[in-house]
Amino acid sequence: MNQHALLATLAALVLLPAQAADMNKVLRVALNAPETGFDPAKVSDLYSSTVTENIFDPLVTYDYLARPAKLIPNTVSALPTISADGKVYTFRLRPGIHFATDPAFKGKKRELTAADYAYSIKRHLDPSIHSPWSFLVDGRFVGGNELVKAAGKGALNYDAPLAGIKVLDRYTLQLTLTATNFNYLPILAMPAFGAVAREVIEAHRDNTNAHPVGTGPYLLKEWKPGSRIVLEANPGFRKVVFNATPGNDPVDKAVVQALQGKTLPQLGRIEISVIEEEQPLWLSFLNRQLDVSGIPQAALQSALVIDPKNPLKVRLAEQYARQGIQLQRQLLPEVTFHFFNMQDPVVGGDSKDKIALRRAIAMSFPVSEAIASIRRGQAVPMNYIVPPGVAGHNPAFRGAPKFDPAAANALLDRFGYRVGSDGYRTRPDGKPLAIELACGTSALDKQWNEYWQKTFDTLKIRLGFRQGKWNELSKANHQGKLQMWGMAWGADYPDGENFMQLLYGRNAGDSNAADFKNADYDRLFEASLKLPHGSQRNQLYDAMNKIAVAQQPWIFGDIRMRSTLAHSYVKGLKLHPLLNTSWRYLDLQK
């Protein structure tokens, strides 16, 4: 399956800082939405992570070129040893890695140690920090619960010994999990688990978001919240030289040709603007005010020549190809879906008539038509809870019911949802049937809503829209006040567990937004946790998917194909499914 996979070794030849970045090379990129800050324990949005990824170093990271994504050591000398029971992870740090300079270090060079990782991971447990990622660490480490309990609502006692997160020596970190888990390593590759220095955090206690000091290739030079972020190459960054052997993939060849033997990073400065509107984003890219950019939905038509018979087969439009603009594409490791509130008296419940109602709606929603029209074909229908590119995906599984509104209508008839005198269906008990769909307020939401309106019109069911800000809807859903809502879930780490847990009963009201509670599913999920990625676990996932398809708590949506453009002078670009950016690998040759 991965014949083209190859290895790019990031050789740490000399552990002395070697500034290779050319400060005159400035990369200009844009974020589509405002970021919030740069404290890895406080931010969870994609846009902030995009930046923190370049400032902080997690223990392990992903190989730039290998597909599917492959974990490689980052600040450790080798991947950790994992005990046979899948509970104890032991990391061995490379000595000689230093934090970027900061006044908190009082002018001394500050080396990265195992204690820094212990501190950084413990911060996610700290009740006073309210880490958005605490669900990844809560109850996972031996002794963690007790320590958290002792802290109450105050700050965690970082100095108290914690069996689960142990610093064996200056460079050795040992994590002990409470339960078998062979898939914990990808979590530690997230930017949220990059190392911070305790001195820095304590020196800027009130404003850690604005003072990210890490060991990564870049440091924060300027921050105008919601508008502009400037990163500069970290002059103290350890020497990393790009070294890889390309396979057959032309993109890989180009990357290797551009980077082979070069010290990373090459770019001295990265200027990030926040551009929320599509028109200025697209026009700025075309005008070379941006070097790399996604293609806004509205520009897909003019930027890509799409084969109508096979819409995923595209090439760059002639006028752009002539300018040497590069096009790269990849399926995002995410799923979009609409869920039903399974505790709702109308759409929830597991009696057959309720399932029939949900199924009928699912059968009538024209996913493919919406993909054709809204996504311009640049998406595939979702058929499995775990998306492609994430461990545990089953490409052969067809989870979405066949689009057949006529049969859906007949199905509703069979279960007593009769069409009343006003032309709309009633519930089997004769009460009026009206369903409310929660949605956002953007133009894109509106396009989707038009399809929902159409769906419900064909089913002759009254539909209401409940528009609101995300947090309002989230709160309403939390209180069980919503009936239907659409969501997108992106992989935090490339493991199926990150997706399968979305329907786990114990996560109901939390990440299980549908409040789906199914004992079979829960049992299977708990069993899957103990297994490493492999066919054994895949069978469990298949069974769980079948339950989800049969019970229909979700209507499967689509999985987007990301198209990224870069001007001809941008070298070394290859999209990565899990790394948010490839800035440290890029070079500009104008």
Place this chain on the structure above:
Amino acid sequence: MNPTPPLLSVRKLRVSFRDEHGHGAEAVKGISFDIPAGKTVALVGESGSGKSVTAMAITRLLPEHGCHIAADSEILFDGRNLLTASRRELRRLRGGDIAMVFQEPMSSLNPVYSVGEQIIETLMLHTRVGRKAAYQRAVALLKEVGLPTPDRKMSSYPHQLSGGQQQRVMIAMAIACEPKLLIADEPTTALDVTIQQQILQLLAGLQKKHGMAVLFISHDLELVGQFADEVVVMHHGSIHEHAPVQQIFEAPQDPYTKALLRCRPHLAQRPARLPVIKDFLGDSCYFEPPQRQRGYQADDRVILEVQGLCVDYHSRHGWFGGRHSQRAVDEVSFTLMRGRTLGIVGESGCGKSTLGLALMRLQQASVGRVLFEGEDMLALTPRQLRDYKRRIQIVFQNPYASLNPRFSVAQILTEPMLLHGIGCDAEERLQLAGDWLEHVGLPRKALAKYPHEFSGGQRQRIAIARCLTMHPEILICDESVSALDVSVQAQVLNLLQALQDELGLSYLFISHDLAVVKHLSDQVLVMQHGRCVELADADTLYAAPQHPYTRQLLDAIPQGWPHCIKPRVA
């Protein structure tokens, strides 16, 4: 006889205004007259006679759109035809050789520049003087027109000056460049009588001193008589009579001139009925009516007694602003007898109108009692007051403002009846309204019309009819005839008199015009600065005024020729 050509000759001047329909209405119908150098010519006529249009035509200040001067008209000034002069030439003449003084001094001065600046501007425009010299000259001019402390007044703004002072500034500005012709368009109409006399004296003096010609425009023949060498009487756009002043007063030829002279009440006479213009036109021969006796009689019954009435105006500025109060009426007491008229005279701002409003509780009184047949109106609850409100009514000064322009006459007249439950249904009320309309001398079919379709006099009749529908016992006439032309004023005064005779109404007649007050009143109350300075029987008061202020007021009444003004120049 006069070999020198006139300074200004108006020849066959014809001015028409085009309204939005495109229909032309001729305002001046081919008039001709001369103004000899150094003489004063008065242009007299009622509103709409075309006198102001003539003045504006001379300086070409008529609006350029919608106004047309006939091609064969000529206005020769020093031999040049102003109607064909270039803009440039006109600008040189305006303010230089021909200066103007307007009716409303307040609005005619630019409110945002100091008076000094406005005079200096004229000086620097027409004479080649520096700013410093212009300043000196302006101070001298202000001194010449009799402004106290001219140095300080230079930096005053128009609103800081009184009306009389503003008009003095206008005059100073007009004479700044030694014009050959001064056109004064109703220069004293907006001023109090006492001020009016001062301004006239000033103008007369300046005219003598500078040897200017003056074109004096006024509606008041008596006023003009004191001042002019020649009088031109205009009516409906044409000249009715043009003669030396003596002839106009002693031997008026035109019936209209005669009527103008007789319609106005005179201090010396009190005819039972005032003559109106119609009496002099056509074949009808006018007979002098008998004189009427006035004064309270011993057997009169008191209808209204006012004791120590005070009214204060309160003003305040914002939530935390200071509160200011000003006494408008101060301790005024009087009695009104049933069927009689009490005249209240005073200059503007003396509190006479406030007094009227306070009696009706349209303005809150602070202290005092108003006894209506013994009942204190000021102490009544709003509910109790309702009935009294009907019995005491008021006719306001401005007939254009006191009728709701959106209501038809029928609505105006039936509304009070509706409110007071007079007449049992709409039809009956309409019938009654028509009756009253005929009573005040208007045709019944006027019910369907709207106020703007009537002349000022007719509107005042409607306002009177509105009061009458409620069968009031007391009628307060607040300057009710002041805004009317002389001829119309006589008609309305006659109507008021007739109604009093017929219905036994009691009048409280408020006016600044002493002659009118004398004509109608049995007793007269003179007010100054909110206080009553004199209260006496009408005849007594006019024959032997006790208070100096009363005497001053009486002196200021224009008497017409031959009471010529003695020029007084400071």
Place this chain on the structure above:
Amino acid sequence: MLAYIVRRVWQMVPTLFGVMLLLFVLFNWVGGDPSYILAGKNLSAEALAGIRQQLGLDLPLPQQFLIFMRQVLTLDFGTSWSTQQPVSALLHSRIGPSLLLTGSILLLGTVLAIAIAALVAYLRGSVTDRLVTLIATCAMSVSALVYIIAGQYWLAFKGGWFPIMGWSDSTLDNLLHYLPLPLLLGVIVGLAPDIRFYRSCFVEELGHDYVRTARAKGLSEPVIMLKHVLRNAMIPVVTSLMMSLPYLMMGAMLLETFFGIPGMGKEVVMAVERSDFPVIKAITIYIALATMLFNLLTDIVYKLIDPRVQLH
């Protein structure tokens, strides 16, 4: 004068209190719960409660209002709930671009509008007058949105005369490079209605008696227009300017979004979107204060223009 200013400032207290009350009610009632944003994917009840406690949202409302009052008195609104940056620093960085943009639009727009309006009022009734009035009427009938979208597309992208968007730290660079297009569009959007309104002010002033006096003095029309009429017409002009300020913010918001200008308008929308109450509070209070101070300034300007105005 000083006493007047002191009294006026004192009078702002109840208004400010009202603004605070309105704001507090609005955003406690409808403002959305920020804890759901801050919690990210971790929506457990404890996490939400913890965040609410940290933000002080679990305190009784009167106590929250008291805290708000203290913040207003000290003008210290703490830190943003979403980025945890000090609100004062945030506003400090936003105010410059906002002022540069709206200030220059206001200045250029007003000067141009007055000049053109004075010209057409002087030429009233002529073909030029009718043409300008008609163009202005038509121009103001097009939505600001269309101007911005079309302007960016054709003037910047197709025409290439301006950068698509952007903002720099150097004021000079902004003035020369980034500001011209948003400025142009902002002026175009505001110019037409202003011309129409100012023209009517001028024409109305021209009907006053003092203009007749000025003509009778022999002054030429341009002098009458520029010296006598202009100053008198400034009162309604200044009033409309003041009234247009709040609207400017909304217009500027679109400009800021499309041209990437880091100004206040964009910040408000972002803060509301994120239920970032401290930022909303701070911006509202500052704008309310600015509005009130500007009202005061307007009254003082009235006094400078028109000596009749009494400052009570």
Place this chain on the structure above:
Amino acid sequence: MPHTSTTPPAAQHHHNSLTRIGWRRLRRDRIGFSALCIVGAYLLLALAAWSGLVASHWQDEVAHPYAPPTLFAGAAPHHVELNAADIDAADRRATSAAALDSSGATGLSASEDPLAADLAAAQQQSAQYRSTEQARADSLPLGADQRGRDVLQKLLQGSATSLQVGIAGALLALTIGTVLGALSGYFGGLLDDLLMWGYSVFTSVPDMLLLLAFAAVSGRGIGTVVLVMAFTSWTGTFRLMRAEFLKHKGREYVRAADAIGAGHGRRMFHHILPNVSHLLLVQFSMLTVALIKYEAILSFLGFGVGVTQVSWGAMLAEAPAELLQGYWWQMLAVTLCMSLLVTAFSLLSDSLRDALDPKVK
């Protein structure tokens, strides 16, 4: 309550009330009258659209996506149309290819599906619900939008909605402003202080915030748009009406009404209100214009009408994305259509101001 109609039968003689004179003046004003005709035409159109006579099928997908206007069919950018069947087919190809070399499950089998039997039966009974696909046009008079809806139909329906929103919002704002302004100006004193306080509070808070807040509390849709716009734009009318009532309450005709015993309510609304009605009419037409433009921006910000309705703002909100792709017709059509109405309304306001001004005799 006594019958208050005081209109006499004689009024049938058509005497010249101010309204009638104003109307006559307006009729003579060529520009004003044409503007009135245009506004009238729009209103008729809107009425027709509301009543479903025209454009009731604006949601039908009658043409190919982005079908160009007929006149420009040759010059318009080419649109590659994708359809659901091809997407489906591509997806099916991919899954079946994967199924060949996979040991995993390929989906839910009938035995595992609780609804299998019912579904099979439903398939049999589904014939009555099958519909045939309509043929789609290649071009339309004003082109089509993304979903192939007729821009002309949308425009007609959008005009109706925008007019409805503008007029309803203006009426509401006018009502609030007039009632409060009348109370404030007429009574003065403490009530005035209170209302002025409210006014200054409202004007001190940026519109944008009020807007976002109101929009958040009242959901979405036409009602909200109207409410939001009214709540943020009543202040101008309030100021105007307060000043007018302050001025008019001292006028002699109002004092005369007081003298004849008319109560406060009667004086305010029977006497003064008709005399300021011309200002209200002008204010109304100006507000309508402003609100129609306001709606466009609200829609852009996502506070517009729902998906079952269309307004000019909703159409303009689609414009940026379309313009990027070269589909200019919807934006141009809306802009022209809106410009015409707004220009006509503006000219009408001017003419009304002149025609109804009681000072001009």
